[in-house]
Amino acid sequence: MLVRIFTFCFFLIGIHAHVNAKPNCQSITMSAHPNYPPFHWRSGNTLTGASIELSEHIFSELGVKAHVVYMGPWKRVLKSAKDSKVDFIPALKKTLERKTYLDFTKESFAANPVAVFTRKGEIVQLNGLWQLSRINGSINAGDRHGELIDTFLKRQPNIQRIHGIAQNFQMLSMKRVDYVITGLMSAQNYLRSNRLENKFDVVLQLDNYEVHNAFTQHFSKKCPQVVKQFNLRLNELKQQDKITPVLKHYQQVWLSLSDKNQHSPP
Known part of the structure; x- marks a missing residue:
C-alpha cells in the first residue's frame, strides 16, 4: 500500500488569514x-x-x-x-x-508536456502530429490533452482508447499499436518505476501544455x-x-x- 506524505509542504507554505467562508x-x-x-x-x-x-x-x-x-x-x-x-x-x-x-x-x-512514445529505435524524431496519420496509435481512455491534440485524435480512424497507462505501453510493446500519446511526466514515471525506459523513445514532445x-x-x-x-x-x-x-x-x-x-x- 502506498503511504501518504504530509510533512514536505509545511515549510513551503506560510499561514495566511482564513477566508470568512459561509457555513456551507x-x-x-x-x-x-x-x-x-x-x-x-x-x-x-x-x-x-x-x-x-x-x-x-x-x-x-x-x-x-x-x-x-x-x-x-x-x-x-x-x-x-x-x-x-x-x-x-x-x-x-x-x-x-x-x-x-x-x-x-x-x-x-x-x-505538463505531452509526448508521443514509440518502440525503441523504430521511428525517428517527428516534426508534427500529422506524421502519425497513417499508423496505429493509442491513448489512455478518458484523457484529454488540449484542443490541438484532441482534434487530431478525433480525426484519426486508427486510434484505440485503452484503459490504463500500463495497458497502453503493453499494447505498444506487443506491436498492437505503433505509438502512444500521453502526458510526459506520468509516462516517464511509469516507465522508470517498471524499468522500461530503455524500451521506448519519445519521438515528439509538445511543451505548450x-x-x-x-x-x-x-x-x-x-x-x-x-x-x-x-x-x-x-x-x-x-x-x-x-x-x-x-x-x-x-x-x-x-x-x-x-x-x-x-x-x-x-
Whole structure:
C-alpha cells in the first residue's frame, strides 16, 4: 500500500488569514485521476501526490476542510464532478467540454508536456502530429490533452482508447499499436518505476501544455470567495517557485514506493 506524505509542504507554505467562508463553504470534496504521478495517484482508499498535498494546504489556510476521496477510474471522477458529487479536481487539462461543468483556475497549476512514445529505435524524431496519420496509435481512455491534440485524435480512424497507462505501453510493446500519446511526466514515471525506459523513445514532445485546478460550477456559484482566494494563493506559490520542488519531491516518492513494491517479498 502506498503511504501518504504530509510533512514536505509545511515549510513551503506560510499561514495566511482564513477566508470568512459561509457555513456551507467550510468543507470541500476533492478527487482526481487515480494514476497520474507525480500530480496524484491512488494510495489505498484515498489519493496522494503533489497536487493533492498543495491543494489541501491551500484550503487549510483558507479555513476550508478538504475531504480527499478515491472515486475509482478517471471517467467516474469526471462524471462525479458533472453530478456535483465532487467539488474540486486538481491538475487536469482544460478542454471545452470540461468547461461546461468545471470552472478552471485562472492560474495553471504546472506545465505538463505531452509526448508521443514509440518502440525503441523504430521511428525517428517527428516534426508534427500529422506524421502519425497513417499508423496505429493509442491513448489512455478518458484523457484529454488540449484542443490541438484532441482534434487530431478525433480525426484519426486508427486510434484505440485503452484503459490504463500500463495497458497502453503493453499494447505498444506487443506491436498492437505503433505509438502512444500521453502526458510526459506520468509516462516517464511509469516507465522508470517498471524499468522500461530503455524500451521506448519519445519521438515528439509538445511543451505548450499545462494542467489547471478546477472547481465544479455548483461550488463556484455557492462559494465564490473561496475560489477567488484559492486563485490568489496559487498565483503566489507559482510566483515564489514553490510548486516545482513539490512535484520533484513527489516524483521521487513515487519512484521510491514503486521500487520498494517491486522488491517486497511475495
